[in-house]
Amino acid sequence: MTLLSDIISASAHLHRSNHLNSDEYDRRIRELVEYFRRLQTTKALESFANDESFLDILSRFSSGYSPSGKLWTRAAHFLASFDGVQVRYAGREWRLLVELVGQASLAASTPLLGATLVKDAMLRLDPSCAVFTSSHLLLVRLCLQAKAYSSALPVLNKQICHFPISLGRPSSEPSVLCADHGSSVSFMTEASEVSSKISYRDYLQYFLYGGMVYMALKEWRKALHFLGIVISMPSTSSVSLIMVEAYKKWVLVGLLEKGKLCPPPSITTPHVVKVYQSLARPYIILAHTFERGDLKKLNAEIDAAMGVWSADKNLGLVAQVVAVFFSQTVIKLGKTFAALTMADLSKQVFPSPVCAEVTGPAVSSLIMSRALNATLVQTKDHAGSSMLRFSSIHSLPRLSHELDLQSQLKQEMKLMETLVINLGATNINLGLSDEYVDSLHKGQVWSGSSEVNPTGGGNWT
Amino acid sequence: MDTTLPDASGPSRADMDTAALEATAAITTPRARSPPKFDLDTYIANYTGRTRYDRLYLIGTCSPLLSTDALKAAIAEAKTSKDVSRYERAVRALADVAPNDPDASLDAAWVQETNRYVQTQTERLEHELRGYKNNLIKESIRMGHEDLGNHHYETGDLAAASKAYSRMRDYCTTPNHITSMLFKMVNVATERGDWMSVQSNVHRLRNSQSKPEDAAKNLSKISAASALSQMHQGSYLEAANSFLSVPPDLGDTYNEVITPNDVAVYGGLCALASMNRDELQKNVLDSQTFRNFLELEPHIRRAITFFCNFKFRQCLDILEAYRPDYLLDIHLQRHIPQLYKRIRTKSIEQYMIPFSRVTLDSMAKIFAPTVVGGEARPTDISSPFVQELVGLIQDGVLNARIDLEKGLLVSNQIDLRAEVQRTTLESLREFNEEAHLRILHAAVLQAGLDVKPEKGEGPGLGKGGRFPRGPGRD
Numbered sequence: 001m002t003l004l005s006d007i008i009s010a011s012a013h014l015h016r017s018n019h020l021n022s023d024e025y026d027r028r029i030r031e032l033v034e035y036f037r038r039l040q041t042t043k044a045l046e047s048f049a050n051d052e053s054f055l056d057i058l059s060r061f062s063s064g065y066s067p068s069g070k071l072w073t074r075a076a077h078f079l080a081s082f083d084g085v086q087v088r089y090a091g092r093e094w095r096l097l098v099e100l101v102g103q104a105s106l107a108a109s110t111p112l113l114g115a116t117l118v119k120d121a122m123l124r125l126d127p128s129c130a131v132f133t134s135s136h137l138l139l140v141r142l143c144l145q146a147k148a149y150s151s152a153l154p155v156l157n158k159q160i161c162h163f164p165i166s167l168g169r170p171s172s173e174p175s176v177l178c179a180d181h182g183s184s185v186s187f188m189t190e191a192s193e194v195s196s197k198i199s200y201r202d203y204l205q206y207f208l209y210g211g212m213v214y215m216a217l218k219e220w221r222k223a224l225h226f227l228g229i230v231i232s233m234p235s236t237s238s239v240s241l242i243m244v245e246a247y248k249k250w251v252l253v254g255l256l257e258k259g260k261l262c263p264p265p266s267i268t269t270p271h272v273v274k275v276y277q278s279l280a281r282p283y284i285i286l287a288h289t290f291e292r293g294d295l296k297k298l299n300a301e302i303d304a305a306m307g308v309w310s311a312d313k314n315l316g317l318v319a320q321v322v323a324v325f326f327s328q329t330v331i332k333l334g335k336t337f338a339a340l341t342m343a344d345l346s347k348q349v350f351p352s353p354v355c356a357e358v359t360g361p362a363v364s365s366l367i368m369s370r371a372l373n374a375t376l377v378q379t380k381d382h383a384g385s386s387m388l389r390f391s392s393i394h395s396l397p398r399l400s401h402e403l404d405l406q407s408q409l410k411q412e413m414k415l416m417e418t419l420v421i422n423l424g425a426t427n428i429n430l431g432l433s434d435e436y437v438d439s440l441h442k443g444q445v446w447s448g449s450s451e452v453n454p455t456g457g458g459n460w461t
Numbered sequence: 462m463d464t465t466l467p468d469a470s471g472p473s474r475a476d477m478d479t480a481a482l483e484a485t486a487a488i489t490t491p492r493a494r495s496p497p498k499f500d501l502d503t504y505i506a507n508y509t510g511r512t513r514y515d516r517l518y519l520i521g522t523c524s525p526l527l528s529t530d531a532l533k534a535a536i537a538e539a540k541t542s543k544d545v546s547r548y549e550r551a552v553r554a555l556a557d558v559a560p561n562d563p564d565a566s567l568d569a570a571w572v573q574e575t576n577r578y579v580q581t582q583t584e585r586l587e588h589e590l591r592g593y594k595n596n597l598i599k600e601s602i603r604m605g606h607e608d609l610g611n612h613h614y615e616t617g618d619l620a621a622a623s624k625a626y627s628r629m630r631d632y633c634t635t636p637n638h639i640t641s642m643l644f645k646m647v648n649v650a651t652e653r654g655d656w657m658s659v660q661s662n663v664h665r666l667r668n669s670q671s672k673p674e675d676a677a678k679n680l681s682k683i684s685a686a687s688a689l690s691q692m693h694q695g696s697y698l699e700a701a702n703s704f705l706s707v708p709p710d711l712g713d714t715y716n717e718v719i720t721p722n723d724v725a726v727y728g729g730l731c732a733l734a735s736m737n738r739d740e741l742q743k744n745v746l747d748s749q750t751f752r753n754f755l756e757l758e759p760h761i762r763r764a765i766t767f768f769c770n771f772k773f774r775q776c777l778d779i780l781e782a783y784r785p786d787y788l789l790d791i792h793l794q795r796h797i798p799q800l801y802k803r804i805r806t807k808s809i810e811q812y813m814i815p816f817s818r819v820t821l822d823s824m825a826k827i828f829a830p831t832v833v834g835g836e837a838r839p840t841d842i843s844s845p846f847v848q849e850l851v852g853l854i855q856d857g858v859l860n861a862r863i864d865l866e867k868g869l870l871v872s873n874q875i876d877l878r879a880e881v882q883r884t885t886l887e888s889l890r891e892f893n894e895e896a897h898l899r900i901l902h903a904a905v906l907q908a909g910l911d912v913k914p915e916k917g918e919g920p921g922l923g924k925g926g927r928f929p930r931g932p933g934r935d
Contacts, residue, residue, distance in 0.1 A: 161900045163908035200912045203905075225894050232898060234905060235912035243912070265898055336854045338864035338871050377866075387866050405882050412889040419896050426900055430907060 033089045075101055079121040087125055088187050091194035094125065095135065099196075102138045112146035115139060119155055129158035130422055131188040133195030136160070137202050140209040149216045156210050156226075159415070161422035163198060164190045165429065204230050204242040211249065215317070220257035227253060231276065232265040239275045245312070247276040251283040252317040259328045261287035282308045286318075290325060293332075298325060326362060327371050334374065334390040342376075342386050363388060496526050497785045505534065510717030511614075511652060512791070514538045514547055520789045521554055527789075528558045536564050544617035545575050579616050586612055603632035607642075614649060623649045623658075636671040640679060643669065647686050651718055659690040681711035685719050689792060692727060697800065698735035704728025705744055709753040719792075725754035727793065729761035730780075733768060734803035738811060742769050773808040774827045780804065809850075810858055818871045821847065821863070 075097060087094045098118055105114025118139045122129060129136075136155065143152035188194050211226035230246035247264070254262035261284065264273055277284060282305040289301045302309070302318055309315045333340070333348060340348075346359040366372040377387040427433065501520070505513055514535055521532035532555040539548035549567065556565040590605035610625035626646050633639045643666045650658040666683050669676075688703030707724050719727075732745050745751060745765055755762040760779050767776035780801060787793045793800075809828060813819065829846040850870065853859045861872040905911055 159897050161897070162904050163910060165908050198908075198910065200905075200910045203910065204912070221890075225897075228894070229898060229901060232902075233912055234902060236914075238912060238914040240912050265895075267898060267902060334862075336851055336862060338862040338869070339866040340863075341865065344865065389866065390862070401879075402882075405886060408886055409882075409889065412886065412893060415893050416889070416896075419893060419900065423896070423900055426903055426907075430903065 029086065029089050072101075072104070076117055079117050079124075082121075082124065084125050088192065088194075091188075091192035094121075095133075095194055095196065098122075098135050099138065102142055105142065106145070110146075111142045112148045112151070115142035115146050115148055115151050118142060119151060122155060125194070126188060128418070129155050130160060130418075130425075131162045131164055131195075132160045132198065132203050132206065133164065133188065134198060134202060135195065137206045137209070140206060140213060143213060144209055147216075149213045152210070152213050153217075156213060156222075159418060159422070160203075161419070161426065162188075162429075163203070164188050164192070164195050200233070200240065201242065204233065204240055204246075208242055208246050208249075211246065211253075215249070215253060220253055224250065224253050224257055224262070228265045231272075232268040235269060235272055237271075239272055243272070244276060244279050248280045248283050248312055248314060249317065251280060251287050252314060252321055255287055255290050255321050256317070256324050259324070259332075260291050286321070290321065293329060295325060295329075298322065327366050330363060330366060330372060334372070337390065339387055339389040342388055345388055360386075497524060497789055498783065499786055501527055501530055501534070507720045507722065508716050510648075511542070511544075512717055514542070514544075514551075515652070516791050518547075518551055518554065519791050519794070521551070521558070523794070524785075524789055525558075529555070529562065532558065533562070533564050540568075540571065543575055543579055543615050545572055545579070546617050548572065582612055583609075583616075599632045599634060603629050603634075603638065606632065607645075610645065614645075619649055619653050623653070636669055637675065639669050640666065640671050640675065644679075644682070648717060651686065651689065654693070656690040656693045659686060660694075663687040663690065681708040682715045684708070685711060685715055685724060688724075688727070689719060692731055692796065693792070695796075695799070697731045697803070701728060701731035701735050702744075704731060705748055705751050707750070707754070709750050721754050722757045723790075723792070725751075725758040725761055726787070726790075728754065729758065729765060730787075730793070730800050730804075733765060733776075733780075734800045734807065737807075738769050741765055768804075768808065768811075771812070773812055774830070777805065777808065777828075806853060806858060809853065813859060813861060813870065813872060816870075816872065817874070818864075818869045821850075821868045821870055824850075824870060 079097070079101065082094075098121055101117050102114045105111050105117075118135060122133075122135050122139065139155055140152050143149060207226045207230045211223045211230070214220070214223035214226060227246045227250040231243050231250055233243065235243070250264070251261060254260065264276070282301075286298075286301050286305070289298045299322070302322065309318045329348075330345070333345065342360055342363065345363070363372070363374075364376065367374055367376065372390075374388055374390045377389055505517060508516060517531045517535035517538060521528045521535055524531070532551055535551040536548065536555065539551050549572070552565060552567050555562060559565060586605070586609045590602070590609060593601040593605045606625050606629040610622045610629070613619070613622035613625055623646060626642055626649065629638075629642045633642060643662050647659055647662045647666070650656070650662065663683055663686050666679065671679070684703055684707045688700050688707065691697075691703055692700035704724055704727055707728070709721075711721055711724065713720070728751065729745065732741060736744065745755075746762070746769065755765075760783060764776045764779040767773070767779070784797065784801070787797050805828070809824075812824070812827065825844075825846050829849075847863065847865075850859065850863060854861060854863070859870075861870050863869075864871055
């Protein structure tokens with residue numbers, strides 16, 4: 001039990017040292033971690049709150065570990081209250097605990113419990129969540145399994161801009177882990193082992209799953225962005241099936257959001273686009289039929305490739321495409337007509353004679369769901385057929401509309417600010433200072449060669 | 462769709478080149494039924510050279526009223542030349558129209574004799590050319606090629622003619638030689654319908670270093686040829702500008718291709734189809750040079766004036782009245798439907814500009830009088846005029862919406878403030894997304910995580926696996 005008291009005293013020593021400057025703090029905490037890791041190798045089994053060694057000990061008990069157990073409460077308590085700065089020194093242990101919690105909650109088929117814990121822990125360790133870690137993937141997977149889509153949003157909405165990298169060269173300022181870093185990329189390095197070894201599959205899956213979360217929430221635009229990330233990732237000579245999978249969904253979501261076949265983001269490699277086009281043939285055909293605006297053909301196309309949709313598990317999206325087709329067509333009519341009778345409308349939408357009773361309720365539900373800005377008027381002269389009057393394009397309730405716009409603009413502004421911060425961090429990582437770009441530019445002028453910046457990111461700055 | 466234009470379905474094979482058109486005109490071109498306004502003899506007297514036959518033949522095959530006269534004239538024309546294939550074609554066409562006419566049977570003796578003459582002539586000229594080549598006298602070789610080219614041109618072997626002319630190039634010693642050679646090539650290319658070659662030769666003519674007085678003399682022909690080729694390539698605005706810049710001294714100097722009347726008609730129609738009212742007023746009606754041409758064709762001038770004065774009905778009426786004439790013109794025939802459609806679309810567009818809302822009835826009275834007279838509900842959604850408007854709106858030509866309840870065409874009021882807000886938000890979003898994509902790209906590359914084939918792994922096709930790039934391999 002001397003060991004326990006040793007640990008307590010060592011830790012308590014640290015507790016009192018909050019007023020120390022960062023260098024001193026850094027030194028001490030490193031010593032402590034070193035000490036604990038040594039203890040761990042000697043198989044010391046001690047329980048200890050509010051510090052890293054706690055995690056090791058928990059992992060010893062993993063077999064008897066479940067959400068109902070005693071250890072779960074402790075883990076939950078720890079993950080909800082750990083010191084973000086201290087945990088930077090014990091990234092590996094933290095990750096192991098997070099993974100453990102995830103596995104345990106899965107094993108007990110209560111993924112939601114795990115998801116909340118993991119999410120809180122991640123945000124606690126790195127509030128900006130700009131560095132991709134394996135926990136990201138774990139979180140979306142748990143959320144998808146729990147069908148608790150919105151609980152992944154706090155993390156998904158943060159933009160990932162970095163991957164844990166080894167900072168090979170000595171940075172200009174001798175920074176310590178506990179210092180106040182502008183960007184989380186400087187402490188979430190490869191060496192910290194906050195994330196397990198990442199392969200390209202991990203982040204592709206993360207963005208695909210993230211897109212699926214947004215799809216489930218019907219936030220088509222964000223879903224499109226996430227899928228766009230997946231399909232535009234740089235690849236050398238091969239294409240991951242995850243990317244193909246994402247492209248299929250991209251086509252469908254593009255139809256839902258924009259009503260047309262969206263071309264892949266401009267930075268996608270051309271040979272990859274060719275592969276997509278050959279592998280996602282039925283989807284592209286579907287999109288073209290959608291664009292041509294013939295409901296009958298669209299239905300025929302969907303029926304013809306039913307096997308494909310269900311094999312790709314995209315049946316739900318395809319069903320929504322049909323639903324959106326109708327509203328898209330009606331909204332498009334609103335750009336051509338200011339008012340027309342329901343009979344004319346159904347004639348325009350359905351080439352084959354469909355009785356107006358079908359369109360009536362469909363249009364009313366569109367208006368009620370505010371998807372369509374129009375009014376239905378019963379007229380006397382056209383007995384039986386009511387008049388659909390589209391509101392003029394800009395007759396929205398002004399004030400609330402403007403407020404809404406303002407908040408959206410603010411949101412985008414904030415997003416852009418974080419992007420700029422992350423861009424700065426990226427530039428530092430890549431060593432792309434203004435001077436470097438200048439000299440590179442000069443070098444290009446001198447040599448006149450087409451050799452571009454070897455990092456490939458230079459063209460962005 | 463276009464009910465006021467009964468002949469809108471006229472020659473629709475606009476992409477057919479003239480040579481092919483000539484050969485198949487009798488079969489494929491629906492005939493222009495209404496009687497044309499011009500007198501055949503006066504009309505054809507305006508032209509010289511091989512174009513006379515081409516024009517006569519076209520009229521003969523396209524106009525049932527004039528076919529016999531025109532074809533007989535064409536046969537006579539062909540017989541004075543040395544072109545046997547033309548004669549045979551004209552006779553065949555006449556036999557279809559008037560089998561009992563004495564001219565409708567082949568004059569076998571003439572054919573045989575001409576064929577023999579052509580044969581010997583070709584051999585003689587080729588022989589002479591070989592002789593010149595052995596003597597290595599540049600001027601003689603040039604003339605030998607020229608003679609051969611002229612001969613081929615006269616006998617209708619246009620490909621050989623253009624080949625012979627282009628061989629002259631190496632033996633041309635003075636700018637005059639080059640100019641005359643290029644003009645010959647332009648003529649051949651015009652007849653072949655090879656407008657790209659006309660264009661490139663015109664370009665060379667412009668750059669040729671001939672004497673200033675010669676250059677000034679040729680300028681009118683050059684710009685006329687260039688305008689013609691632009692019109693045939695469908696770039697009507699450029700064609701209009703070129704026609705407008707043709708100097709008035711063109712006169713009768715270029716009758717083997719184009720007369721001043723043609724310049725007025727082609728230029729007027731192209732301008733109507735491509736310019737707005739201000740430009741028409743400034744560039745066409747007030748133009749000093751083009752006025753001379755317009756005086757030859759006063760109805761074109763009237764049409765343009767009506768257009769500028771917002772009297773679209775009268776303008777369209779004039780054009781409609783002359784449609785049969787233009788359908789019998791060798792150069793205009795293919796472009797009339799397109800030109801007329803553009804003029805009509807543009808008049809509807811221009812008509813709409815000053816109004817914020819117009820009743821469909823009043824529009825229909827101007828643009829579709831036959832519909833107003835003929836149908837019970839001219840502004841119903843299924844009426845062709847409304848359908849035409851729908852098409853124009855959907856193509857983005859008209860910025861308006863149709864109100865079928867009140868029978869109005871309402872122009873869209875653009876709320877600038879909302880528009881700016883919307884576009885700002887949109888561009889901000891797009892920028893953010895793009896920026897994120899690119900930052901991520903850089904990060905992926907930096908971390909060395911780009912998607913690459915892994916060694917020692919089978920082509921697993923399950924989710925998360927990867928496959929060797931089979932279908933996309935090149």
